[in-house]
Amino acid sequence: MRMAKTASLGSLIAVVLLAGGGPASAEEVPPANTDSTVATAPPDQPEETDLVEGGVSDTPAPAPPAGEDAEASMPSARQCLEGWFYYPTSKTKDYHKGVGVEQANHNGTSRTAKSTFTSEVSGTVGVAATGEVKVSLKQVVAEEEVKFGVTLSASLTAKIGNTISVDTPSRKTTYARYGVFRLKSYGYSQYTYYNCYKGTKKNSTIYTPRRVGWAIWES
Template sequence: MRMPRRALLAPTVALAVLAGAGPALADDPTPSPTETIATAPPDQPEETDLTEGASETEASAPSDAVNHTGNSPDARGCEQGWYYHATKKAKDYHKGVGAEQANWNGTSRTAKSTFTSEVTGTVGIAFTGELQVKGSAAVVEIQGKFGVSVSASLTAKMGNSFTVDTPPHKTTYARYGVYRLKSYGYSQYTYVNCGKGSKHDVTIYTPHRIGWAIWEK
């Protein structure tokens, strides 16, 4: 029996990832289809001022950089420029690509719901605060600090399918996209004499893996 499918307005994130593209990461295993599926729409990021996309150009030097060019306490000196320092890791948040999908099972038996991604889309870094470094530099720092695999961008492609059981008289919701790891850190300028500038706090979401977000109610 073929069940109808309809597109809905989407929340931007989901609670359960049931991956259909790319390998699961060792530090963040993917649930199997037999595990419990979330029963409510997932939380959205707390930040309301997220900037989508990170520059690949480092910010200019602070205006007081000329005041830090004296003799270095270390004869070797330091490489002057902006640096990013990761401090704390949070959880993954899902950024959907394409429309949310849903399948209602109006029968008295469990039915199969099959969802297929209908568009291709690339998801990049998002952040709030002052990310003064290149996006790729922040990615390297986050990977080294937390031992996770993240990227400056990941592409969720059209045509990926996933099948899950829908219980009687329930609706299964699905959205394909990219999970982004939320973490905290700060940007700081290092001067040629090894002095440090002020810290600029950053909350950053870095693409972590591609997958389906599934929930039912």
């Protein structure tokens, strides 16, 4: 057997393992379903070309609207908590953000062999976003957890030294990448005024850290 690292994967048959092996950290929660999923490529990467890592922050209150939205500054018998709020609308799937380089092991024998991979660097992966997100990371995570019934984090750290072992079939190459799985979701930010009038919706797409783990595939 020979060990190698690869940066260009070509056309591969991917088998994605959702959680890391070896010593577990607090962030590494085993998935409920450990069935492998066969695909024709490594784990999908975000499609957005304007995706910004850490693109979420508090935004000052907008000026009172004018023209057609002048009603926002009119007195009202109702009172609401004024400020920016985030409203998640839907989610898709997890996308893997790698930490460090991809690793590979080719089995040139006539028998199934064991491939062992170890993370060589550590790194922290946070929220990434496209569009306009007007609230804090804490609010985004809290609203998504309630809406989707999942556990998320503002950031997760993939640590050095985590190890996983998998079987590599004869004449096949197994590839591995350690990092963080992030949930892709859609939503919008909207400002609510003291009289309960709501401002313009600011749409966004957000990738929120969900769990640390390995992505494994073979060709």
